[in-house]
Amino acid sequence: MRRTCLLGALVALWCLAGSGRAAAPRFYPDDPIARDPEMQDASRVERTRVSDTYDLLENSFLDAGDKESKRAANINTIDEVPDSSWFTNRIGSRAMTIDEFVRGADRGGGPSGRWEVTGRKSEGVTPGITIRDETGEVYWIKFDPRTNPEMASGAEVISTKLFHAFGYHVPENYLAFLRRDNLSVAAGATMEDEDGRDRPMRWRDVDAVLERAARNEDGSYRVLASRNLPGKPLGPFKYYGTRPDDPNDIFPHEHRRELRGLIVFSAWLNHDEVRSANSLDTLVTSDGRAVVRHNLLDFGSTLGSGSVQAQSRRAGNEYVWEARPTLITMLTLGLYVRPWIKVPYPDVPAVGRIESAYFRPELWKPDYPNPAFRLSRADDRFWAASIVAAVSEDAVRAVVGTGRFTDPRATEYLVDTLLVRRKKVLAAWLNGTNPVVRPALSASGLLTFDNAAVKAGVATAPQRYTIEWSRFNNASDAHESVSSEEAVTDSRAQAPAAIFESRFVSARIRAHHPEHPAWAEALRAYFRRTPDGWTLVGLERTP
């Protein structure tokens, strides 16, 4: 009796699901969407606070977020991330000029005229102050540590521009020079005292910050001026779940591709502090609607910078807490020395600690586990690596140049290091799955595509590609094979005539390379007939 009931329920479920499948098309007329239509009014969103300590504990010990690694939830039908309040396609979808790279998110020139100190920065580890310039704009001013002049400010400016080029929302971060005689303390400026109570700010409080900062020979201070983000601050976002008060936030963050793929960019740029505390949601008005914009901020701990000192050797190599190496080190009385401790670094104070010889992107780790990174799959990393591949050597040179290091060794070393790390990132993650990109089907039925790994110079051409054609019924989601697997040695193939009657066709493409077994994973491209021929409407790199 029990078995019969269960069976009946399952049959009912199957029928219902089956009928649903039949009615839900795989492709809608507006697919692939280029922009996620976040149409709901989010004006009722409230400011939230996230405990940094809880974030560390939760992600280190409680395994936060979804456990199931499935395909990213927010991608469009061609496996790309549509523009949204989280992400804007830039270098990933079009060529950017060097000027665009260098300008980044900046819309002005940084703070101007006399600066009025309005407060002392209490968040974060970097000493700083807040100022209002002559135009009334508010900036967060961060200083370089005395041991490493130019390091933190240079790293933050460079990384901000690169993260902007990748597509993330970031603040306008400027390099600027502060002179004490160009400052005044604003009437009503306050700061937190030792006990966390607000009290009036005095000159000696400013001097206490300056005392800890690297100072130039002419008495000025090179600083990072971070312009206040537009909109109302709403607190950090978490790397899992959704904001329950934001109607537009429907995709669990750990299933957002741009957050999963963030591990690739972070590994390249050694952004070890990629966590909630270094994010900020803001309520902004877009197209007349209140929407929550999700920003990444605080890139002071990137490249070789650890913000207040050179980056720690552990950064990128091990979580703050990892049981295995800890136990081994304890039990061997310290005779076991973690290999990353012995990695040599150049003595260039403006660089800090970053290197490329020991770096292995697939082993790179942030300070503590990140739920989106944990669920990051080969297709997510491939997507991000494709964006990294689009950042040219000239762009890297130009962006590093914006760090304006006085020591030419710093610029040279950073460029060289980033280029080597870039190549390793591409080799690891463009080869981690089928690297076929940009499939296109001409009106005459000629299929063409590129190989991202070959194009990036991190692999040789495959021995062959194999392609299998199908008609595709969008209503029933059914494939009808019209050819057996056909082998080609070039990245082009002629479709069989039998497919031309269909409104949708699909090509199942695999690449075969003895050194890259993951290339043989099937990639399926879908094309929709249009009056002019065929348009790519779907792409599944890893179903």
Next chain:
Amino acid sequence: MLRHVAGIGMVAAGLIGGLGTAFAQDTRAALLDAQRAEKAKQLRPYEPGRLEKILLVVDRENPLARIAPHNGFFVEYGYSHKPTGSGVGFGGGFRHDLFDRRARVELEAGMSFSKYQLLRADFSLPYLAGGRFEIGAEATYHHHPQDDFYGLGPASLEDDRVNYLLDNRRIEGRAIARPRRGVELGTRIGVMNPSVGPGEDTAFPSLELRFDDQGAPGLTAQPDFTYTDVFGAVDYRDQPGNARTGGYYTLTWRRMADSELHAYGFNSVEARLQQFIPIFDKKRVFAVQARVITTHPHDDAQVPFYFKPTIGGTNSVRSFDDYRFRDDNVMFFNVEYRWEAFSGLDMALFTDWGTVAPKPGDLDFGDLKRAYGIGFRFNTAKVVFFRFDIATGGGEGVQLLTKFSKVF
């Protein structure tokens, strides 16, 4: 079984509902908007879990700063000048910057579970010349009801353990200059009024039952003392609370004048050298400490037993109890090999060596008391906040030592 069927039915209903919403749309944009419209009906503020709520309160309220603020009434674990061996204790009082942070006052009372007590009042001008110069005055009352005593010299016996009460009232003035970062020069001038009485630890006899004034000089009479300290320190440790590199060297000369009985005046010199030698990016550290205290009685005077330096316990030779050996002169050495297990825990293998002697020339390197053991130090980058050391090697058993502070 019914529960199973009902459960499956609910899943099916959920699918229908969900798909029903999706089926109604003709475009992807409409589909997504419908999902968002559905969510818009169920908006609610973010509700942190219980642990996160607690930690948010901790972040916001900063309870440590609340109960032990820089300015205001405070309560703290431990208290100023808390002696080794006094057990778990707490302090509290009032402290505040005055006159727009030009001066500071501190009023403090402390007590331990072993009934050690402190009363203290301190007034200072600590921020003179941008913090480079400090003057101040302090008045204290110490009540030590059960300090341990084993007799004098390196051959004192464990079985001779007794205890005594020491009360001490002290008033002193100080002037300290910090001409540059890590360098400190200063002087203290004061008067004190020690008083010895029967020990209150009933587990051991009181001192006067086993020792007389010859075995414990100063037992029968305690004069008032005037004293002068001159001291200097060089400190270039990276983090004084959890040093991994650098050094710390101090030298203190003290003159204790017995202007009342002319029987117990003495001078003393204390030298302390600490060196921290890192390897592997400070993940391994050899930490070395040498400490020598010599006393020099005035003319025919003697150093009172309660002012004689000691070794033994958590900060000197760890295989022995606190104050285990006592005499006019002591020296001890600590060598630790520390290794970082992870960023919150250092471990250490250590060995301690030390001795006491009636004359400086009698300090015998060939007959040192010793200890060796292993330690666990829970720390932040800046401070060791808890340590657990296991020490043996002194012939008096295994010592399990816990402290809420570093060794050195």
